[in-house]
Amino acid sequence: MPVLTMVEAIRQALEQEMERDERVMILGEDVGRLGGVFRATDGLQRRFGEARVLDTPLAEAVIAGASVGLAMSGMVPVPEMQFLGFTHQAFHQIADQIARYRFRSQGRFSMQITIRAPFGGGVRTPEMHSDALEAQFIQSPGLKVVMPASAYDAKGLLLEAIRDPDPVLFCEPLRGYRLVKDEVPEGDYTVPFGKAKIVREGSDVTLVAWSAAVQLCLRTAERAAEEGISCRVLDLRTLVPLDVEALAQCAEDTGRVVVVHEAPYTGGFGAEVIATIQEEAFYSLEAPVARVAAPDTPYPIAGVEEWYIPNEERVLKALRRTVGTTGA
Amino acid sequence: MTSTTIFEGGADADAYRVLDANGVLLEGASAPLSSEQLLEAFRWMLLSRTLDERAVSLQRQGRIGTYSAVYGQEASVVGSALALDPSRDWIFPQYRELPALLRHGMPLSTLILYYVGNPLGARPPDGVRLAPIQISLAAQLPHAVGLALGLKMQGDDGVVMTFCGDGASSEGDFHEALNLAGVVKAPVIFVLQNNGYAISTPRSKQSAAPSFAARAAGYGLPGVVVDGNDLLAVYEVARDAVQRARAGEGATLIESQTYRLYPHNTADDQSRYVSPEELEVRRGEDPIPRVRNHLEGLGVLDAAGEAAMQRSIDEEISTAIADAEAHAPANVTQVFEHVYANPWSRVTRQRDEFVRDAEGL
Ligand SMILES: Cc1ncc(C[n+]2csc(CCOP(=O)(O)OP(=O)(O)O)c2C)c(N)n1
Numbered sequence: 305m306p307v308l309t310m311v312e313a314i315r316q317a318l319e320q321e322m323e324r325d326e327r328v329m330i331l332g333e334d335v336g337r338l339g340g341v342f343r344a345t346d347g348l349q350r351r352f353g354e355a356r357v358l359d360t361p362l363a364e365a366v367i368a369g370a371s372v373g374l375a376m377s378g379m380v381p382v383p384e385m386q387f388l389g390f391t392h393q394a395f396h397q398i399a400d401q402i403a404r405y406r407f408r409s410q411g412r413f414s415m416q417i418t419i420r421a422p423f424g425g426g427v428r429t430p431e432m433h434s435d436a437l438e439a440q441f442i443q444s445p446g447l448k449v450v451m452p453a454s455a456y457d458a459k460g461l462l463l464e465a466i467r468d469p470d471p472v473l474f475c476e477p478l479r480g481y482r483l484v485k486d487e488v489p490e491g492d493y494t495v496p497f498g499k500a501k502i503v504r505e506g507s508d509v510t511l512v513a514w515s516a517a518v519q520l521c522l523r524t525a526e527r528a529a530e531e532g533i534s535c536r537v538l539d540l541r542t543l544v545p546l547d548v549e550a551l552a553q554c555a556e557d558t559g560r561v562v563v564v565h566e567a568p569y570t571g572g573f574g575a576e577v578i579a580t581i582q583e584e585a586f587y588s589l590e591a592p593v594a595r596v597a598a599p600d601t602p603y604p605i606a607g608v609e610e611w612y613i614p615n616e617e618r619v620l621k622a623l624r625r626t627v628g629t630t631g632a
Numbered sequence: 633m634t635s636t637t638i639f640e641g642g643a644d645a646d647a648y649r650v651l652d653a654n655g656v657l658l659e660g661a662s663a664p665l666s667s668e669q670l671l672e673a674f675r676w677m678l679l680s681r682t683l684d685e686r687a688v689s690l691q692r693q694g695r696i697g698t699y700s701a702v703y704g705q706e707a708s709v710v711g712s713a714l715a716l717d718p719s720r721d722w723i724f725p726q727y728r729e730l731p732a733l734l735r736h737g738m739p740l741s742t743l744i745l746y747y748v749g750n751p752l753g754a755r756p757p758d759g760v761r762l763a764p765i766q767i768s769l770a771a772q773l774p775h776a777v778g779l780a781l782g783l784k785m786q787g788d789d790g791v792v793m794t795f796c797g798d799g800a801s802s803e804g805d806f807h808e809a810l811n812l813a814g815v816v817k818a819p820v821i822f823v824l825q826n827n828g829y830a831i832s833t834p835r836s837k838q839s840a841a842p843s844f845a846a847r848a849a850g851y852g853l854p855g856v857v858v859d860g861n862d863l864l865a866v867y868e869v870a871r872d873a874v875q876r877a878r879a880g881e882g883a884t885l886i887e888s889q890t891y892r893l894y895p896h897n898t899a900d901d902q903s904r905y906v907s908p909e910e911l912e913v914r915r916g917e918d919p920i921p922r923v924r925n926h927l928e929g930l931g932v933l934d935a936a937g938e939a940a941m942q943r944s945i946d947e948e949i950s951t952a953i954a955d956a957e958a959h960a961p962a963n964v965t966q967v968f969e970h971v972y973a974n975p976w977s978r979v980t981r982q983r984d985e986f987v988r989d990a991e992g993l
Pocket of ligand 1: 827
């Protein structure tokens with residue numbers, strides 16, 4: 305099976321879906337001639353034309369807002385937000401319009417829209433390009449939030465997203481675009497939403513993560529193994545819908561859980577994971593569920609970002625505390 | 633419309649000009665700047681260009697982060713900033729106006745510190761009437777209107793100049809800001825630098841309007857189109873706009889038509905969307921030789937004079953880079969500083985823990 309980087313897998317999914325379904329179109333800043341600032345749409349305008357791969361004026365709100373009307377017209381828009389940080393310019397259109405248009409029209413209109421947006425730290429971007437804003441969209445009922453961690457999942461989840469009758473925010477980890485590589489089938493396949501995946505087996509503790517934090521957890525699990533801590537790693541893949549059963553099962557199986565994310569601590573999606581676990585599996589827990597997250601401060605500029613985003617040391621520390629091997 | 637139908641960028645035939653393409657005063661035109669002021673402006677332009685070249689090489693060596701060059705837009709930036717009085721007036725920048733920031737009082741070494749990635753580099757020194765570099769496009773425009781309104785309400789005779797790109801002008805913030813500025817007659821000057829591109833998106837795909845300045849009418853403001861590679865013309869329209877604002881006559885939109893001769897930033901590959909022919913034509917409109925020719929024509933600059941100027945610039949930049957690099961490296965506490973005036977308990981606890989962890993490493 306061919307090995308693709310995550311950005312190649314995304315590009316392939318877009319190309320195949322545009323080929324399969326002529327209603328599918330892409331719109332956004334620099335998506336056409338340039339092929340996107342990360343080349344996720346490279347070559348697509350040449351192949352499908354300027355109308356179906358539309359270079360828009362620089363305005364996120366109209367990219368999202370026009371997608372509403374495009375969807376109503378029968379097109380299947382896949383708008384790109386150049387960075388998740390700039391979804392704020394479109395926040396009203398996404399959270400209040402796209403997310404609840406089905407509800408607002410009492411089922412008359414569906415928003416078959418997939419908003420793609422890269423995010424995440426560790427690549428020395430300028431301010432506001434790296435922010436992990438996923439939790440801000442969780443509170444927008446009607447919207448699904450998808451956060452792939454592998455190239456395989458990126459393709460399968462993106463195809464699932466584009467075909468979903470409901471709107472999806474599809475967040476792509478910047479650091480993973482070229483670093484993450486794995487086997488990706490050339491043909492058509494989808495990965496269902498709401499099905500978390502155990503990406504490493506282990507018995508002492510479960511690390512729960514999504515997007516780029518999955519790779520971090522896998523690396524840390526290797527190091528923890530050297531210390532005799534056996535870590536399971538659960539990749540949530542989609543935050544909405546959330547795989548409540550998988551979370552409960554892992555808590556029951558390992559009795560201990562650590563959740564890891566790049567977004568700030570307070571009100572991060574980790575809080576939802578922990579609340580869910582204590583509701584579903586409180587009596588299986590042998591230790592409080594720990595959180596490793598960014599601090600409650602804005603994403604900083606490049607010179608200090610490596611302190612800001614969770615790293616192996618901080619995950620290890622939480623693991624040791626959770627399994628009680630620090631002897632403290 | 634653009635001056636040719638084939639190429640993006642550059643100035644319209646009817647854009648306001650003072651100098652011809654060779655830097656000679658147009659018939660009937662008079663120079664709005666003295667020789668001394670012209671030399672000052674030329675030095676800023678040369679410094680800007682030299683800084684761009686040095687910064688791009690520092691970025692390649694991994695010594696600074698992503699950098700967006702001013703290259704090609706020196707007349708546009710310097711000409712407009714020269715119309716301001718740094719002791720009274722404010723600047724709200726985007727990110728491609730470095731010489732304006734320097735001329736206004738931002739130390740070069742602080743600016744370099746920003747590109748090195750130290751958070752301290754984001755802070756304009758106390759007393760310098762300057763907002764931080766803005767990354768979120770067009771967000772600075774409403775701020776500028778608010779500040780201008782605040783000055784007016786408090787009887788301060790300062791005016792505000794804010795910069796944005798042709799791309800940024802498509803954002804809602806741009807339109808909302810201009811509309812409010814019109815309604816409250818805010819003493820603000822919007823300098824829209826139309827450099828032909830927003831990353832790869834050409835001007836022709838940014839707006840179907842015949843000019844960006846034409847939009848001003850819709851907000852009840854005067855709009856001016858100026859050849860952004862003509863230092864004297866840019867200065868003159870900016871000066872007039874500043875005078876109007878100071879006189880209580882409200883805001884102006886200046887569309888400065890120029891060209892971005894470098895890629896968008898150090899991560900961009902402009903060969904994917906700019907033809908070599910276009911680049912060649914636009915290189916021929918470089919604002920620096922135009923001013924140089926003008927100064928030589930006036931007899932106030934010769935090759936030796938420029939070489940001396942260049943030497944002092946090189947030295948100034950080297951010193952600033954050395955100062956920035958000699959600065960104490962960024963540290964973990966900076967992640968926590970200046971988030972709240974009084975951080976709440978959890979943030980303090982996080983800081984203490986992060987500091988302990990960093991020391992333990
Ligand atoms: C709100 C927002 N959206 C997207 C971006 C990403 N981005 C950075 S610069 C840029 C193009 C800006 O073009 P323009 O305003 O014309 O200024 P120029 O870079 O040409 O000086 C884009 C799309 C951003 N920084 N902010």
